Amino acid sequence: MNSSASAEPSYSAAFIARSEEYGAHNYAPLPVVIASAEGAWMTDVEGRRFLDLLSAYSALNFGHRHPRLVDAAHRQLDRLTLTSRAFHHDLFGELCARLAELCGMERVLPMNTGVEAVETAIKVARAWGYRVKGLPEGMAKIVVAGGNFHGRTTTAISFSTDREAREDFGPYTPGFEIVPYGDLTALQAALSKHTVAVLLEPVQGEAGVRLPPEGYFRGVREATREADVLLIADEIQSGLGRTGRTFACEHEGVVPDMYLLGKALGGGIVPVSAVVSSSRILGVLRPGEHGSTFGGNPLACAVALEVVAMLRTGEFQERAAALGNRLERLLEPLAASGAVDGLRVRGLWAGLDVHPSRGSGRSVAERLMARGVLAKETHGRTLRIAPPLVIDEDDLDWGIGQLAEVLEV
Known part of the structure; x- marks a missing residue:
């Protein structure tokens, strides 16, 4: 300490x-x-x-x-780092298989950053709507929640309610309907014949570790099944052990149609993200319709495979x-x-609303830095x-002290 x-x-x-x-x-x-x-x-x-x-x-x-992750990266650096998806390499299929197994799914589409996974999911959901559900071209709608954070690409900010992320970056991408986070009635009312997916964070991290009401995700899962709509869980921040479960959705016993993963999947060494789903859904993509030069590269796969292996034991x-x-x-x-007038905790993740009498969040962070x-x-x-x-444990105690x-x- x-x-x-x-x-x-x-x-x-x-x-x-x-x-x-x-x-x-x-x-x-x-x-x-x-x-x-x-x-x-x-x-x-x-x-x-x-x-x-x-x-x-x-x-x-x-x-x-982490020594296991650094070792995995070093070993791979001595062999092969990039092929592009123009060729197969010896770790791609293994990562897809292991990650699909961890998620209880069938197929994996590796990308790099979290927002690339979000963009991929949007394209897949729309293609599924047209090619499987039979919607008229250009009519697909995706329901999202206010307070969301799914990245900062032009499309992602098009359905953000954060003025700072959105203002002065239009025109915006259409095709999204925003409902209040945690309001099941509003979400159900937003589902229409043109809805292809509901995209939600099980815990809204950027919003301040904002938790939905108990039963909300179970209700969303039931509503999407009844409406033949995909449930896409953005677990980029909440997934891979952070909340005390492999996925935050597990706290309500919910299995979505699609997981969006990132951040921890790269072990803090390389950017790795992934869309994980069923063959019925990810199978809508055809060669040439989506891709990434670096997505699923050998170095990324080596690190992500070790991450998956570490999570399989359940110890983290x-x-x-x-x-x-x-x-x-x-x-x-x-x-x-009264120093904090709002507190939300889910696993090893907390959001604290600092009472104005104790300063701003920034000033508290700066005073902490000095300590x-x-x-x-x-x-x-x-x-x-x-x-x-x-x-x-002692370091955690000291830090909160x-x-x-x-x-x-």
């Missing part, structure tokens, strides 16, 4: 200044410059250590530089569940004190807590 830093030193400032001068300002990072990391700890260019309570938005579920899911219970117990006094803890705000006053699943002191609890 480590108590860190005071004001931003000049050495770090030089790196930050260069980033600000030459990099596009599409992010507002905390003023820290990371040079190395291992497990749940990061070290900056000044040699100061920081406890990671963000995990790169769940991309680092297994921590920084069990650890996330146990540590999540501990996290909730640690955070409850903050809510009881050697890194977390990040969202939507003004909400702080997200998402440590690597490998974090030690620093948060309590920052909030003066």
Whole structure:
């Protein structure tokens, strides 16, 4: 454990200044410059250590530089890194088989980033609507939820309700209907003869670890089955162990028609995403209609295969569940004190709405940084807590203790 830093030193400032001068300002990072990391700890260019309570938005579920994942990457780097999909390679089929098995599905379409998986799912759902359901060309509709975050491509922001992500980037892609998250009645009313899919996050991560009401996903699953509509679960942040289950949908016993995976699938080493579904659904695609030069590349497959192997034992899911219970117990006094006026926890993942009397989410994150803890705000006053699943209990206790002191609890 480590108590860190005071004001931003000049050495770090030089790196930050260069980033600000030459990099596009599409992010507002905390003023820290990371040079190395291992497990749940990061070290900056000044040699100061920081406890990671963000995990790169769940991309680092297994921590920084997990030995099994680094070894898998090193072994593959010595053999083959890229073929494109113009040729087969010896790991592609194996990843598809293992990932399909983990998901209880039949087919896999690997891509790179999470939003590529979302875009792929949209295309597949529309093609399914036209080629299987028989809808008139150009009429397919997809129902989504307000407060969603499915990425920042032009299509993804077309059905976002986040003004910051959407404003000044139109014209927008049509074909989407937005209903309130967690409102089953509104979702049922939005289903029509032209609806091909419902696209939802089981937990809305970017919105602040927002949980739907109990029974909501079961109701959505029933409604989509009755309407012959696909249920697409965006598990890019919530999946692969984060919530104490392999998939967040499991908390309600729901199996969607399609999983969208990413972030943790690449082990924090390479970007890997995937659409996982049945042959009936993914089988609508024909050669040449969709693809990616890097999607399913050998290096990505090597890392993702090791991720799948690690998840197959169940140990990381069990650890996330146990540590999540501990996290909730640690955070409850903050809510009881009034320092936090909203608290949501699902596995090792929490969203805290900071009371205005204790500052903004950003100011809390900056004060935490000065104490050697890194977390990040969202939507003004909400702080997200998402440590690597490998974090030690003592480190978790210490990190939340620093948060309590920052909030003066």
